[in-house]
Amino acid sequence: MSQAEAVGPVGSGRSRNPLWTFGILRSELTTTLRRWRTLALLGVLAAVPVLIGIAVRIETSDGSPAGSGEGGGPAFLSQVTNNGLFLVFAALSVTLPVFLPMAVGVVAGDSIAGEAGAGTLRYLLVAPAGRTRLLLAKYASTLVFCLVATVVVAASALAVGALLFPVGEVTTISGTQIGFGEGLLRAGLIAVAVAASLIGFAALGLFISTLTGSGIAAMATTVGVLITVQILDSIPQLSGMHPYLFPHYWLSFADLLRDPVYWDDVVKNLGLQGLYAAVFGSAAWARFTAKDITA
Template sequence: MSQADTLVRERTSSPLWTFGLFRSELTTTFRRGRTLALLGVLAAVPVLIGIAIRVETSGGGPAGGGRGGGPAFIAQITNNGLFLVFAALAATLPVFLPMAIGVVAGDAIAGEANSGTLRYLLVAPAGRSRLLLAKYATACAFCLVATLVVAVSALAVGSLLFPLGDVTTISGTRISFGDGLLRAALVAAVVAASLSGIAALGLFISTLTGSGIAAMATTVGLLITVQILDGIPQLHAIHPYLFPHYWMSFADLMREPVYWDEVAKNLGLQGVYVAVFGSAAWARFTAKDITA
């Protein structure tokens, strides 16, 4: 091996180069029009919820609970705008957030192959493992950013349309507004972590095909299928093993004291999905014949 080859290998194997690869992937992902459109849609959901509740309550109607519809947090929004954060996350977590994650993760590898740029990313002797890790880290970063977009949009709308103040927990106790904000930040972090499983699944599917559209459609299709299975009472035996089953457990963070059991089960289940489908994605991608 020549001295130049040795120098290149040392540079591409350094942690600094790995961080640079992740930063490049992050920049590319968040500059795409599709990504910005997804974030725009997510930001609009709390706005629509807030305006709908404001219009309904100003007309003398019940706030969410009167007809039995909507997430449980909606009834509290008119008393405290901070609850719009919890209601918006509860409304977007079953469908909108995971679908957005499925689009980004499903396109991670397959989109590069479809556009013919994947082999150029692998020209440098950095290894496929590092590229796959950078892709997954970018998907996880999108999980966090997408969740924060919903939460921040909801907080802004809630503070504009409704009063703010001490927070009444699910247990009936009252905590300060500052403590409520900390609970909201904790809820957002747990919701973002809840999406890590679907991100790993989407990345695995992305390694199976060279079509970004096919990978995204398959990921979203599996999400919908699993959601349907989780809603069938006769299949209760498999429900605890389905990645969306404990998603709504973040509501337990609004208890006093916090009830951690379901939250821990959720995070543990997501860890299993990340380990299984992350390993499967690595095994597939490292052995895959890259022609595009």
């Protein structure tokens, strides 16, 4: 069998050793997390809480309050000077609409198209892995990046918040107080919820990556789709379609800081992300398994 036949739409007939699945996933994770581009993205994400913390520290040096308003989103800034733990929530609310999904869009968009553009995709498919397992490994490594990126933001914010501001009991959005330990648990839960908010967009980026052989084009298209959908979600006249747009419930993680926790929008967000993951994951699989690999 020629090499071209080995990477054709139907794949090869080699045996499928389950250990190959873990080997491919480990290789993909190592490759993704060790790339200089990935490290640079994580560095930028880690710098955002530092800049926010320093800005709030300077702004409040004369005793004036930081931020304004109540509830979620950037209004968390108003609580940072009282409790550094709120820098975690503020940093996540600032990075989630733009910085985090853009970083995920770069990784997801480059996952397949980058390999094709570099001429390494056909050699990956020659190995006894199979297209489905390779695609799953690519998606799984992107999801791991979602979690790692979110944890980097949260950990950086926690360190900066504890260094620049006092920490202690947490006042919830509902006005009640919870202990610092429970506040940390809520912060961890919020970080997981934020990472889970990106699984639908990651699947969309993976699908776009299967449509082209240029990593740059796939990354640009994925980020372009993100910006377009964000704009659509901000137009009041299109409110009827807002609940079906993947970023609509992203900031629902603020409800995890209520007492008791308000789960409705959080569950809607997770369900919507699961739907996007199923639809665009299936589309990516259909495209990738039927695609002729020439590079």
